[in-house]
Amino acid sequence: MSITRDSDWTKMFNRRAAILAGGKAALIATLIGRMYYLQVVQSDRYKTLAEDNRINIQLLPPPRGRILDRFGQPLALNKQQFRVLVIPEQAMKVSTTLDALAQLMDLGEHERERIKKEVGRKRSFVPITIKENLSWDEMARIQVNAPDLPGIVIDEGLTRYYPHGQLAAHLLGYVSSVDEADLTGDPLLQLPGFRIGKDGVEKVYDLQLRGKGGTSQVEVNAYGRAIRELERDEGEAGADVVLTIDERIQSFAGQRLGEDSASVVVMDVHTGDLLAMVSNPSFDSNAFSRGLTTDEWKGLVNNDHKPLLNKVVSATYSPGSTFKLVVTLAALEHNVISPEATCFCNGRDPKIPQFQCHKTHGHVNMVRAISTSCDIYFYEVARRLGPDKIAAMAKQLGLGQISGIGLPGEKVGLIPTEAWKKAARGERWTTGETMNTGIGQGYVSITPIQLATMVSRVANGALAVKPRLVRPGVVAAQNGTIQPEDGAGAAYESLNIPMEHISILKQGMFDVVNGPDGATTARTGGKLRTKDPNGNLWLLSGKTGTAQVRSLSDAERAMYKDKPELIPWKLRDNAFFVCFAPSDAPRYAIAVVVDHALGGGGAFAAPIARDIMEEVLRLDPSRKPRVEGDQIAAVTEQPT
Template sequence: MWHRDSDRYKLFTRRALMLGAGKGLLLTGLAARMYYLQVLESDRYRTLADENRISHRLLPPPRGLITDRFGAQLAVNRQNYHIMIVREQTPDVRRTLEILNQIIDLGPGIIERVERDVAKRRSFVPVTVRDNLTWDEVARVGVNAPDLPGLIIDAGRSRDYPEGPHLAHTLGYVAAVSEKELNGDPLLELPGFTIGKSGIEKVYDLALRGKAGTSQVEVNALGRVIRELEREEGESGNTVVMTLDLELQRYANQRLSRQESASAVVMDIHNGEVLAMASHPAYDPNAFTTGISHRLWNSLVNNPYSPLSNKAVNGTYAPGSTFKMCVALAGLESGIISADQRFFCNGYLDLGNARFHCWKRGGHGWVNMHNSLKHSCDVYYYEISQKIGIDRIAAMANKLGLGTETGIDLPNERSGLIPTKDWKEIQLGKRWQGGETLIASIGQGYVLTTPLQLCTMTARIASGKAVKPHLTRDHVAPDGISSRQNEEFPDIQISRASLARVRDGMNGVSNELHGTGYRARIDIKGMELAGKSGTSQVRRITMRERQTTGVLDNDDLPWKYRDHALFVAFAPIENPRYACAVVVDHGGGGSSVAAPIVRDLLIKAQELQSARPGISAADLPASAQLRPKPPQSEEGEG
């Protein structure tokens, strides 16, 4: 009996010792773990606790400015007052908004939209009611603040374009970030952050954005901000200095405003700087910054004059007779024809069973290259194009900057089209026909160019250099370092003699009696221009129309069926500095409609050159002011 109790006692003791040892090990492990967490890892967990308590938030940086070549501000950041509501601070959100709507106009659907936004967010999170309050509206809300519990007026920054429509197509605009534009950059996810959507704002968006700042705020478990602990302001974006001359740009827009639809480009032929680029009609980019209405958007999209399109870069037109300089150079450089060689024009040329007409029904008689440009004789170019062929013409056109993108710093530039035999075979699956060469030689048919390309062509003819246009001079960083250097353009690889012959013909157009552009000449000594007119058909003239009613005048046709009016020129003749191209959509004759605009723009450019810096339009000589439209040239044009 005693032995049995002794065995039980020993068994219990062993089990108790084992259990005690197990508990001891557990307590030891727990103590070691607590020591590890509270002593050895204390700094790490203190940091994690702070991170749960401290919220790091990005601060949007001020967007960089855009200025003209002389520092005039073209795109700035203005103070923007907006009103917000905090749900927990007002007993009745809808009632407060209805009272606010009696004080300032909120617009349709705003109250319902705010109610939806308030319901989605925590009660202490502010919800924007309306942006872009005027100072008068801010004052009215402030006076009535006791009757508007929960409302907060805050000040931010928004993009502003002081010149409005004058620079809409070149500057572009900024707007809110869309979902497809989110790329992981946390800056793009900030509420109300805007990015460049078109124009210079889009091309140089990264340079203009700047560097975000940071704010450290203490928050509670619900995310409510308790206090701001630290703040580091961001760096503003770079200032982009454009090549544009604001005074000339304003004048170009004013000059084009007489037309339903038109575009113009003025360029420095030595460095490719675009001094003015205008497209009419335009739109107000500030409407996009503040949030464009559906009604306004639809009116812009459905406008037959295409105010949203930058016609100087995106518009493609048959160049008409302005293309004849290209054909003349192709003929001279081929060695197949000479400038003194003459062809007889009796008003038409027959090829097979087709007849190709000159613009002058009775013809021009015997014509050499100089007179072919001066009088814009079509038959002359029919003749030489048959001898040199379309491929030589296309090669020269490409050399002059036609049929290919110029590379200007704007989005969505169109390349136009200079056809070749291979192009037609590949694109249309058909062989090139001889008659198509004749049509192309006078800038019709498949040939398409942009006004910017025509200005580039003119600059290359005037300078003999492979000039490339650009719109920005510098991207100036906050430390003042500029990123653009002066560019030296290579020789265009066209003989000086050939270029001189063509320039001489352009001089005849503008400065010799009976030249197609004579009535739009510059008669100020030392400022004379040399140019070339062009009229581009947009409809087919049938043989029946020629034989019965005769070719209808543009004034007798609906606007969309009228010819495009073109004119290109450089000035001054003795020491060329500026090139200009103008296209008036469905404007009629190039010499009567487009040439006077080119003349006035080149006068303005030259007078501003001598009057700089800081001269206002009111101080300019009277000869730079708008002139009445001259009568059409006696000789007409091709």
């Protein structure tokens, strides 16, 4: 190898080494540039991403507010429930643990299959629910055997509980899991197992009851395992809702109704407070909250007494003779007949003999027409008034209108007018329809709560009282300002009906119960006459109603003449009774509607109303709130 060759070679080597070194320097510069871009230029973005990675925000569900009656008795509350969970990574072998657990509690093959699937799907540190709502016995057995059950954990949670079961189920409603359609953006709704109100007060006041969710910021690793809690915000517990309902009256009324398909509304005629609102038969809200079985559901749906329907607001009826209160006031307002003027009742209408009365009453004036519920008189009055004037008075008394208590599924009913018929049927109004309207049949259709409103407005001297289910002072208390409860009806506007008119009507209603030939006195042998706690007689004033569901054919009439109990249930008349007491200083109104009751309003509905009213009056002197909690303490009832 020559010297020149050697130096050529060295030159080449040096040149190429320099090229390589340059290339390396360029690549290292690229690395540093990339590092600068990631760690300086984009650093903030990646810092946020790293925090997002690291911090897992968990929602803490707030305890749901209670629903209380007017004295603070809980109607809906949260009960501690126990559930048993398994943490697979702590169990030696999940199937062995489940075997051991099956000795202590009921554990179906189906459940085991589900647990096995979940174990396979989830990370081994995620607890898997084995069973919820453990009985106390099961819980105790598992606790005692805990050392032999590796990986088994008992967890406490809150579940909605209705201590009175079927009591007030319709107005309380129930809670259930969230549907797709319920999602509003409140992240709480996305929590697994979160329940929201699905009916009744639970639904209407859901936002207030729900509260605000807390958050817990947890540091997690890449597999989602919680390492430690960084920050905790407890959120806000749901607020209690205080109803106007008196649990004692509600439950008394429910028991009094027994098996019947019926509604009862007990209302304070001055404040509009609903002391009881019963739709019978009822269902168990607890069953809904835990989830119904198919059989339970079928039983409820197929029952012809319609236990799921809140009849107080959602069932509509022809009011029958209770509607005569409206016709009377309309007649006096428009002066179509003088209160002293009489009509002669021989059982048939003099002009249209197909229209009959249920009896022959002879000469009846206005008061006697009400107390005997003479149809002939009201046919005549209705003819003189026409449907529109009757409808106007009905509206004033709250019929055919939404009550305003806000429960879901409320029906408006119907008060027919000439214009309505024209629009709805395209036909002219007929006189026969006017006469039917006059006795609360035909197109007229109302709900029980409207009947209670109507009689309250008569009883309180024509103030436009509205029913209310929730005590207003308590709602206001949430904003920190506590309003004293409304005085005795002072806030309600007058309907501008002259007192003389009301007095005549009230006399008629007094005679229904207490008069010599009143509609209930005649049929019940005077048993409806009651005494108040001070021994004063003649407390109750009221009005009966019996409405045909379907007119029986002559053949049917003949068939059932002697054996009315053989009439199929669905064909029997509906029975109504509306009343108020005490007669001289009305305080409470009651409306009773019994579906398909034998004997009609006087014989069937009135005794129910009387018994409930006695209970209401018996409880009246003790009407002082049992103080419970600040919210209720702030709201004291005005003494009467």
